[in-house]
């Protein structure tokens with residue numbers, strides 16, 4: 001089932017070094033690129049159907065088309081390498097195993113959108129990764145692929161790495177821009193969208209690492225070759241991260257559209273220790289959970305996930321075996337999002353705090369059915385009433401657990417009322 | 426959000442060493458505004474000293490030409506900036522979903538017992554500090570412990586024991 005488009009060089013030794021990478025085709029598309037008109041590059045990417053791999057799945061070429069023309073302001077590219085959504089661990093393979101593919105993608109994107117300044121926003125925890133990435137950028141400068149004249153063409157491009165420092169919310173694109181500007185990572189209200197007024201108030205495109213790294217293949221081989229993989233509406237391949245209770249967790253490149261259960265069984269070796277499947281988180285911790293029976297006809301693409309009222313997200317699949325305590329899992333999730341709230345919206349800052357208090361109470365077996373219902377009500381009251389969707393990234397999955405595993409919450413509160421009864425007597 | 430409002434004074438002026446000074450000058454050319462240097466400057470301090478003092482914040486504000494309150498805003502928001510000295514070996518255990526599913530609690534319990542400290546504390550001899558952190562982006566090889574910036578994957582108690590013995 002596995003394919004090797006993005007991961008073609010991952011198994012090669014030292015493919016992070018420019019000499020090795022070049023021997024295996026790195027930067028080979030640049031001749032073709034600079035012979036094309038920028039608008040033709042955008043057209044080709046639109047035709048490929050490439051969708052943003054940061055989670056929302058917005059078509060990359062279409063987003064680039066939103067840039068206003070001739071504003072007289074510089075256009076910025078920000079590459080999102082924050083990779084902080086729990087269960088997501090794909091982009092770092094690109095950073096470490098094939099950083100020149102990313103740099104080549106940055107050149108392609110910059111040329112297409114007319115940008116001469118790129119910032120790669122990388123999460124602060126990626127200490128070893130940032131060293132490899134920076135070394136690759138230095139090599140690209142020395143070899144003339146970055147700097148005043150990219151590959152000898154009349155095109156200037158600077159790439160600067162900007163390190164975050166432990167804030168999940170900075171993966172949100174406008175928080176990311178604030179962070180580059182030196183501020184605390186608090187998302188901006190939209191509109192205006194970054195394409196119109198982004199970094200330093202200038203038109204800005206933000207794309208995920210994997211989105212950008214997909215570009216060399218598309219320009220080199222053409223949109224049609226890319227669309228050979230995946231489905232009609234979700235073309236191409238994706239670096240899926242499979243974690244949790246499987247025999248062979250790991251990162252696997254697969255075409256979109258494969259049946260999720262088959263992937264878990266055949267690619268990731270199935271549920272570990274011969275245990276039974278309890279649930280699947282399909283695309284990072286913020287995506288609603290799927291029950292095994294619901295997952296029967298789910299395929300790994302944006303449309304199938306939406307049809308099953310969940311999301312493709314970041315492609316971080318988490319497998320839960322029969323032993324998982326769902327109430328404890330929900331506490332772990334709420335804890336995360338509450339901790340990462342930037343604090344500017346009351347429903348998020350306070351609401352997630354209340355959700356945490358309630359779930360802890362239920363876990364201590366001191367909760368009542370009213371608490372379970374209140375938790376559910378809070379989800380509805382918080383969602384979509386905030387500046388960014390971090391709060392929804394918490395409430396959407398929590399609601400799914402409350403609805404699909406209600407009996408587990410009930411068991412906790414029944415225990416509570418039983419022990420209260422004992423005390424009374 | 427956690428309370429990170431307290432700054433510690435060393436009583437001594439702060440200055441970048443030569444290498445960091447050069448890096449500051451290289452980076453500042455890359456941004457159209459000087460305030461974009463706030464995060465990179467704080468990283469340079471932390472690389473040099475291991476943590477960020479009140480004097481270092483004043484130094485950076487001065488050097489960038491901005492208000493100390495702007496630097497304070499950033500340093501207190503971003504949790505990876507350490508506002509007090511850490512142990513010589515700083516251990517971060519991932520506490521999030523995939524690591525939780527694959528046994529992070531066993532790792533934390535072992536460390537608490539072995540080091541005699543809880544997450545957020547520093548051992549008395551200054552050899553270790555322990556922290557529980559959120560997803561480290563290595564969920565496929567959970568549970569994960571980051572020690573002085575290096576990732577240790579597929580951790581278990583036996584591996585942890587061997588690792589601790591090597592850390593001075």
Ligand SMILES: Cc1cc2nc3c(=O)[nH]c(=O)nc-3n(C[C@H](O)[C@H](O)[C@H](O)COP(=O)(O)O)c2cc1C
Pocket residue numbers: 051052053054055056057058060080081082083084085168169170171172173174206207208209211212388389390393
């Ligand atoms: C709270 C939050 C966290 C996010 N974290 C990330 C992230 O770590 N990496 C990422 O690429 N996108 C992340 N996103 C999505 C970005 O806002 C943005 O949609 C994406 O980077 C756009 O790139 P793409 O179109 O190539 O996917 C996050 C969004 C939110 C609301």
Ligand code: SF4
Pocket residue numbers: 169186187340341342343344345346348349386387388389390391
């Ligand atoms: S929803 Fe939460 S994280 Fe997003 S802007 Fe509001 S407070 Fe900040």
Ligand code: FES
Pocket residue numbers: 086087088519520521522523524525559560561562563564567569
């Ligand atoms: S959940 Fe621990 S590294 Fe992602």
